[in-house]
Amino acid sequence: MGLTLILIAGAAVALRLLGASRGAQGAVVAIGLAFVLLVQLTLPPSSSLRMATGGSLTNWLILLTLLAVVGFYSFGIKALRQRAEDRVEPAKKTDRLSETELDRYARHIVLREIGGPGQQKLRKARVLVVGAGGLGAPVLQYLAAAGVGTIGVIDDDTVSLSNLQRQVLFSEDDLGTAKVFAAQKRLKGLNPFVEVLPYNRRISDDNGAELVADFDLVLDGTDSFATRAVVNRACVAAGVPLVSGAIGQWEGQVTLFDPAHGDPCYACLFPEEPADGLAPSCAEAGVVGALPGIIGSMMAAEAIKEITGAGQVLRGSMLIFDALYGESRKIKIERRVGCAVCGGV
Secondary structure, three states: OHHHHHHHHHHHHHHHHOOOOHHHHHHHHHHHHHHHHHHHHHOOOOOHHHHHOOOOHHHHHHHHHHHHHHHHHHHHHHHHHHHHHHHHHHHHOOOOOOHHHHHHOHHHHOOOOOHHHHHHHHHHOEEEEEOOOOOHHHHHHHHHHHOOOEEEEEOOOEOOHHHHHOOOOOOHHHOOOEHHHHHHHHHHHHOOOOEEEEEOOOOOOOOHHHHHOOOOEEEEOOOOHHHHHHHHHHHHHHOOOEEEEEEEEOEEEEEEEOHHHOOOOHHHHOOOOOOOOOOOOHHHHOEOOOHHHHHHHHHHHHHHHHHHOOOOOOEOEEEEEEOOOOEEEEEEOOOOOOOOOOOOO
16 A cells, blocks of 8 residues: 555656646546555455555545545635635725834834824825836835835836946846836835835836826936936826936935926926036946935935925925035025926926
8 A cells, every 4th residue: 555655646746847737746646546446446355456556445445534634624724824815905905004014114103203194194105216226226125115005116127237236126136137027026025015016118208197197206216317307297297296316426416396386397407408428327427336325215215204294305405415525415496487397387
């Protein structure tokens, strides 16, 4: 009997090693057991084949009964687990923070400026991050860690080796992977309570306005003036505030554009794209690896303040940080009369 079981199990293991499905493996086991039962039921007790396969029908019936009990028990456990998971899922969508969330966000909740109500606002917020590169990487990490309920990320690029000098959201295991999908995986591992919506495409005038209208706040960390202009037009059209960040070499800047509330838009400052060579990209001019983390964290902080109503956000002002000399300054920016983008808002 033992040898027969070893042969049946060995056949199933061989199929598994060959990549066969679980169904095929189960079929082999079922056929083997059916053959043994047929031998035990039809051949006389003195038959050599019956003796080789155990010699006793009773032993096989006991074994099959035990296997059936174990199978039904496993099935019952899986069914109960699935029902438990189904019951837990709706609980995430209630207004109350779970015990796990209260523990996770405890350092936010004890802040007077955020507290429980502020954390609830973060939980209900829908934020779109444009670009999952140098600035987008820290922005995404801190928004997810802060408990922003729904985070959209749009980018059409893949992870390359040169990204890893500053885009700490990714690792060598992500090389060649679309950034939005690599980011989604990493953020869900960081905080399973947030929903991450990946958009593996480039934002454009064709899809920008419709996409942005589905969110409460947009953070732009792209390094292209053309893309920033597209994002700005979409935000103005949808009436959605825009946290904008930019970096180059050792210097970065952060501001919040919101012409729907009387503040300037991106086009008020940069009505036209600069001439070639005046504003080189990071790939052309270089950037110190830690700078995106600094500016990206500032952008995330502005987003948290804007969502929760804490403190004073950078409306009508731009914060400029010089990492080379450790200096920062704030300049006032105003809405431009006759702006082609927000002039009619």
